[in-house]
Amino acid sequence: MNYLAHFYLDHTDPRPHFTAGAMLPDLGRSFGKGYRIQAIQLPPQTSTQPLLHEVNAGVARHHHADKFFHTSAFFRRHFELVKSNIYKANLQSIPKYTYFVAHVLLEMLIDRLLMxxxxxxxxHYYNALLQTNTAIIGNYMQLWGMQKKETRQFIGHFELFCTNKYLYHYQTNSGLLYGLERMYRRVMPGSFSENDKQQLEACIAVCEQAMEEDLHALFAPVGMFGKEDW
Structure with missing residues (x-):
């Protein structure tokens, strides 16, 4: 799942640092290769620092939710729909890694529909993130294994995410495709042609309609993402 879907699962949770923790694995991947952020065993001396434990709980929650999402009937059904539509479009700008594009687009569309x-x-999501103490986030990342210089850069990346509010760009096709193109560039150089963008917009229209009719099925099942299971 993407940023906003993770927040939606726990949007009634009043802890901003838990919210921040739940987005750190995704933020780590956008920060650079090799930053696969998992929950850690916090050292005993952090027992008097509850905010660090809230961040760690958010990270654990992220991976718990992703595990259930990727095995859900919703994911299987709509991933196949998005992937098949992209294959049928025969996009010249996407010669390989179609499964990656389909996966990313599916998650972006869920966030768009939630908005x-x-x-x-x-x-509410951005307001929660802006309430966090970045020193706590930085401390957590160093406990996770980042060096001080990396941590400063990562906090800058976190602050940019919070202030740019780029998730709002998902509301337009141009913004959604810009984000998708940037993600694809991580695995393949180049950019989407205008013709391929038009084909992708047609794919978005078909897939978004099907997902909108079915989105309740992703979040409705009792216990599917329940905290009691993790």
Missing amino acids: KQHPQLCN
Whole structure:
């Protein structure tokens, strides 16, 4: 799942540092290769620092939710739909890694639909992140294994994410495709042609409609993402 879907699962949780922890694995991947952030065993001396434990709980929650999402009927059904539509479009700008593009686009579309169905959700998300103490995030990342210089760069990346609020760009096709193109460049150089962008917009229209009719099935099952299971 992408950023906003993770927040939606626990949007009633009042802990900003838990919210930040739940987005760190995704932020790590956008920061650079090799930053696969997992929950850690915090040292005993952190027992008096509850905010560090909230961050760690958020990271653990992220991976728990992803595990259930990737084995859900919703994911299997709509991943195949997105992937098949991209294959049928025969996009020249995407010669390989179609499964990667389909996966990323699916998760982006879920965030877009959540914004459409819950207009204040994204605003609440960014407000929660802006309430965090970046020194706590930095401390956690050093405990995770980052060096001080890397940590400063990572905190800058976190602050940019919070202030740029780029998730709002998902609301337009141009913004969504810009984000998708940037993600694809991590695995393949180049950019999407105008013709391929038009083909992708047609794919988005078909897949978004199908997902909107079915989105409730992803979040509705009791216990599917339940905290009692992790």
